Amino acid sequence: MSTAAHDTTHGHGHDDHAHDHKPYGIMRWVGSTNHKDIGTMYLWFSFTMFLVGGVMALIIRAELFQPGLQIVQPEFFNSMTTYHGLIMVFGAIMPAFVGFANWLIPMQIGAPDMAFPRMNNLSFWLLPPAALLLIAAQFAPGGGAGVGWTMYAPLTTQAGPAMDLTIFAVHILGISSIMGSINIITTILNMRAPGMTLMKMPLFCWTWLITAYLLVASMPVLAGAVTMTLTDRHFGTNFFNAAGGGDPVLYQHIFWFFGHPEVYIIAIPAFGVVSQIIPAFSRKPLFGYASMVYATASIAILSFLVWAHHMYTVGMPVETQLYFMYATTLIAIPTGVKVFNWVATMWKGSLTFETPMLFAIGFLFLFTLGGFTGLVLSIVPVDVQLHDTYYVVAHFHYVMVAGALFSAFGGIYFWLPKWTGKMYDETLGKWHFWLSLIFFNVTFFVQHFLGLAGMPRRIPDYSLQFAEFNAISTIGAFGFGFSQLLFLYIVVKCIRSGKPAEQRQWDGADSLEWTHLPSPAPYHSFATPPVVK
Amino acid sequence: MRNKLAKIFASLSNAALAMLLMVPAFAFAEYKLNLQTPNTALGQTIYDLHTLVTWVCVVIFVVVFSEMFYAIYKHRKSVGHPAANFHEHFWVEVAWTILPTLILIAIAVPATKALIQMRDTSEPDMTIKVTGHQWMWGYDYLQGEGEGISFVARLSTPRAQIQGREPKGPNYLLETDNHVVVPTGKKVRVLVTAADVIHAWYVPALAVKQDAIPGFIRDTWFKAKAPGIYRGQCAELCGRDHGFMPIVVEVMTPTDYSAWVAKQKAGMKRPEAVAAAADKAWTLDELKAQGDKVYAANCVACHQATGAGAPPAFPPLTGSKLAVGAKSGAIDMVLNGKPGTAMAPFKHLSDADIAGVLTYIRNNWANKTGDMVTPAEVKAARGGGAPVAAPAAAPAAAAPAAALPASVYYDTGKAVVTDDSKKTLDDVIAQLKANANTKVEITGYTDKTGNLAQNMDLAKDRAVGVRDALIAAGVAKDRINMKPPATVEAGGDPRQARRVDIKPGA
Structure with a gap:
């Protein structure tokens, strides 16, 4: 934060960092304990999964282009919706932000690496086997489990062996997340440079500290829920079987006790990234830093108290519904504070609109829209009309795609110069933004109308009054999908032949990685901690 | 696998082509932008509540983002705007915490009223139990006029329409063989449950959606205003044909409803x-x-x-x-x-x-x-x-119930039926005579000791012997199905290796 600018301007040939001893070949990656290498692996893994999940999304949208069953059979369609969700949430978005955390937290707090480098390696290398299990599930007898990413019992009891592969994958992903979180918490609490008090940390570090606590508290709950499903399937328990004294709704309570914090596990690091980008391009300090920290913490705490708003239609006592409705609407207050703070940061700044800033503004605009539909959905009587319709699909894609994904894109463009020492192609970056923005809205805005008119989600075929908007949505989805290949091209082009980047590529960026480290950041940084005034 | 992928790619490229051709058609399409027109008073309340909340959101959205776009327009570096350095303002921050709280309270008041009304299922005029099945709905009229009526409603759209072999009808996927019929102006309590997995009973125009949970009964209600046909669908993923279990509610005037009930009752008495x-x-x-x-x-x-x-x-x-x-x-x-x-x-x-x-x-x-x-x-x-x-079934009850399956045992190396086995065979014949439809499968067994070919021949001879005995006793030849001889593993009861099994079969 408020540190004196380091007088080094060019990374290349900087004597202190000229002798990076990095291992070469495949073992550099397999055995890596370096936070930057592991961060890179997280990011590439997440992009690969993003493409896999994206292909699934396009299969879904292609089938929904017209009424009737044209391309896939219903069971395969169900499998696609299930694994699209699981892969995007656990394989693409979450690892992307863990990748950011790995790269940035040590650099932003002036630490040499993560607290537990070997555990860091293991947290990453658990991901590929889990992803393989999810993909292998498609080829299990009977095909993938078409149960939805929420895996509601007792449908899961009926599913084939793919369900067991999926459950095991979720277990592995959970272990990976918990280890990653322990690492992040320990690093932030113990390894800050002298003078880097908690309230001086860049907001990105704060958001990850809070997110890591959410993960540690909620992932075991998910592991419990899927383990109960597993024992119901194979070992004669009846947790979710009413005939045996269980309750199918119990699964939903447990799942959403994890699931709602999960929403914020995805959103909060995205808030962090945006809170770095907006001040940098406004050339003005973040407005209301302290209130940002408190708002984030409030959102995190509230996230454990509102889970049943995903289940308004299961039939709860009216008093319970009232409680969950009031508690849920409360989240609008800290979220509103954050949005106001970001806008106030831009107010009377000296704004420029490079690609990271465009994605941050896109995030701000569309995430807020997703937040407002969330407020609409929090009102029980209205939700009863909209629950399990495309309105909900539109809502959470505004939050997850235009929210988290746009923030991740913005973050990648923002830090790519620091990571690679090279600049991406600004013109192409802007193309990527505008194509993504337009096609995203073409895909998902019309889904609000589908939901309002009563189209249920997770159906492979629909009645004729939904035809037009579905066709539009499919066109948007294909446009959005192909636009992401442009992103891949931009990143590869940057790595291969980008122009050299400055140490402080963005003049408004003031965290330690910009002020103290050259571009590209050396393999080992802050072996001696900087002094933060 | 390859073929399947090729098929998917081919279909995708077809879809892409179709997309281009479809574009001009949009101009003529009818776009539905809002909730379905409600047909209940509560539905109208919810409709208005949704409108209210949406407008509140729109107004806040416009206010906040017009500030942002103003800043984007005026406070940009390219027009030479210098950056200010403020980063907090106590009263502004207090204001934008308190103001949203007040707005939320203002929304919560009508929302609470609507919710309490929505959940009040007391004093219904009639009660219908709805049971979700994979993939159809069962209806039982439990109380009120029409009590005792019970039927199942399934999708009636022909599969040919779904698979694109026939043009799609106007109510494609929203039509069922039986309609749930209810009268106007009567409070209908709906008990919802399921037989297998979770479903959800969802009729948008009646403002009703209730999950159907196996093993539990939940309830909801509606009071329809105007006669007509109202269509909905299952809203909770319930497996393969989740998209193919619609709900059709037909609302009639009380007079028409009484006539419908009378007709149903008559049908029940004299089917x-x-x-x-x-x-x-x-x-x-x-x-x-x-x-x-x-x-x-x-x-x-x-x-x-x-x-x-x-x-x-x-x-x-x-x-x-x-x-x-x-x-x-x-x-x-x-x-x-x-x-x-x-x-x-x-x-x-x-x-x-x-x-x-x-x-x-x-x-x-x-x-x-x-x-x-x-x-x-x-x-x-x-x-x-x-x-x-x-008539043949009557003696069946008297016949030895456990005659089939039966095993006929032989002496080592012999294909002659022993006296013990003859009794078994007689029981089988008695049962077969009593049940003219029963068929049998005959399998000869041997083990792996000694000459396998010889053993197999012996097993076959014994099985043929049993078949001939049955035919001789008058069992039709086409009721007997000869199976290839089988071997048993060594080490078990040696008798098992010299037996012929007679099993009920195809």
Whole structure:
């Protein structure tokens, strides 16, 4: 934060960092304990999964282009919706932000690496086997489990062996997340440079500290829920079987006790990234830093108290519904504070609109829209009309795609110069933004109308009054999908032949990685901690 | 795999082409932008509440983002705006915390009122129980006018429309064989439950959505204003045909409703058509033809048109031991289902329908039993009185129940029936005579000691001996199915290696 600018301007040939001893070949990656290498692996893994999940999304949208069953059979369609969700949430978005955390937290707090480098390696290398299990599930007898990413019992009891592969994958992903979180918490609490008090940390570090606590508290709950499903399937328990004294709704309570914090596990690091980008391009300090920290913490705490708003239609006592409705609407207050703070940061700044800033503004605009539909959905009587319709699909894609994904894109463009020492192609970056923005809205805005008119989600075929908007949505989805290949091209082009980047590529960026480290950041940084005034 | 991928790619490119061709068509399409027009007072309340909340959001959105766009326009570096350095303002921050709180409270008041009204299911004029099945809805009128009416409603859109072999009708996927009929102006309490997995009963125009949870009953209610037909769908993912279990509610004036109830009751008292169907002397081909229709309406979604099912959740019927085995097992499966699986009870179908579908299943694909299941047999299995059309079934009860399966044992190296075994054989013959439809499979056994070819010949000779004994006793040759000789593992009871098994079979 408020540190004196380091007088080094060019990374290349900087004597202190000229002798990076990095291992070469495949073992550099397999055995890596370096936070930057592991961060890179997280990011590439997440992009690969993003493409896999994206292909699934396009299969879904292609089938929904017209009424009737044209391309896939219903069971395969169900499998696609299930694994699209699981892969995007656990394989693409979450690892992307863990990748950011790995790269940035040590650099932003002036630490040499993560607290537990070997555990860091293991947290990453658990991901590929889990992803393989999810993909292998498609080829299990009977095909993938078409149960939805929420895996509601007792449908899961009926599913084939793919369900067991999926459950095991979720277990592995959970272990990976918990280890990653322990690492992040320990690093932030113990390894800050002298003078880097908690309230001086860049907001990105704060958001990850809070997110890591959410993960540690909620992932075991998910592991419990899927383990109960597993024992119901194979070992004669009846947790979710009413005939045996269980309750199918119990699964939903447990799942959403994890699931709602999960929403914020995805959103909060995205808030962090945006809170770095907006001040940098406004050339003005973040407005209301302290209130940002408190708002984030409030959102995190509230996230454990509102889970049943995903289940308004299961039939709860009216008093319970009232409680969950009031508690849920409360989240609008800290979220509103954050949005106001970001806008106030831009107010009377000296704004420029490079690609990271465009994605941050896109995030701000569309995430807020997703937040407002969330407020609409929090009102029980209205939700009863909209629950399990495309309105909900539109809502959470505004939050997850235009929210988290746009923030991740913005973050990648923002830090790519620091990571690679090279600049991406600004013109192409802007193309990527505008194509993504337009096609995203073409895909998902019309889904609000589908939901309002009563189209249920997770159906492979629909009645004729939904035809037009579905066709539009499919066109948007294909446009959005192909636009992401442009992103891949931009990143590869940057790595291969980008122009050299400055140490402080963005003049408004003031965290330690910009002020103290050259571009590209050396393999080992802050072996001696900087002094933060 | 390769083929499948190629097929998907081909379809995707077709879809891309179709997309381009479709674009001009949008201009003529009718776009529905809001909630369906409500047909209940509560629905209207919810509609208005949604409008209110949406407008509040729109206003806040416009205010906040006009500030942002103003800043984007005016406070940019390219127009030379210098950056200010403020980063907090106590009163502004207090204001934008308090103001949203007040707005939320203002919304919460009407929301609370609507919610309390929505959940008040007390003092209904009539009660209907809805049961979600994979993939159809069962309806039981429990209380009020129409009490006792009970039926099942299934998707009535032909599969040819779904697969694009026929043009799609106006109510594509939103039509059922039976409608839920209710009167206007009456508070209808709906009890919702499910038989297998979670479903959700959702009719947008009546502002009703309630999850159907197996093992639990939840309730909701509506009071329809105007007569008409209101369509909805299952809203909770319930497996393969989640998208194919619509709900059609037909709202009638009270007079029309009474007439409908009277008609239903009359139909229940004198199910003439049903009785006639049961008493009719069916031929195998007639039953198969009937079964074909029943199969297409009830079974095809899980067990597939090919009978191959979708294992493991939906087992194949073709080549299934249960399907072609003893009729009683097959009838029991269809009547009562298999608890804990997707196989629902189909008791609600008529005897003739069940007999037809079983005959169809037992004589279709790879299944060739050549026999038929008669409506009378189904009726008997229901425990609904003495069997009428199967006189042969009466002595069946008296015949030794456990005669089949039977094992006939031989002395080492011999193919002559012993005295002990002769009694077993007599019991089998008695049972076969009593049940003219029962067929048997005959298998000779041997072990792996000594010369295998010789052993096999001996096993075959013994099996042929049993067959000849049956034929000599008057059992028709086509009721006997000879199986290839089999070997048993060494180390067990040596008698097992010199036996012939007679099992009920195809």
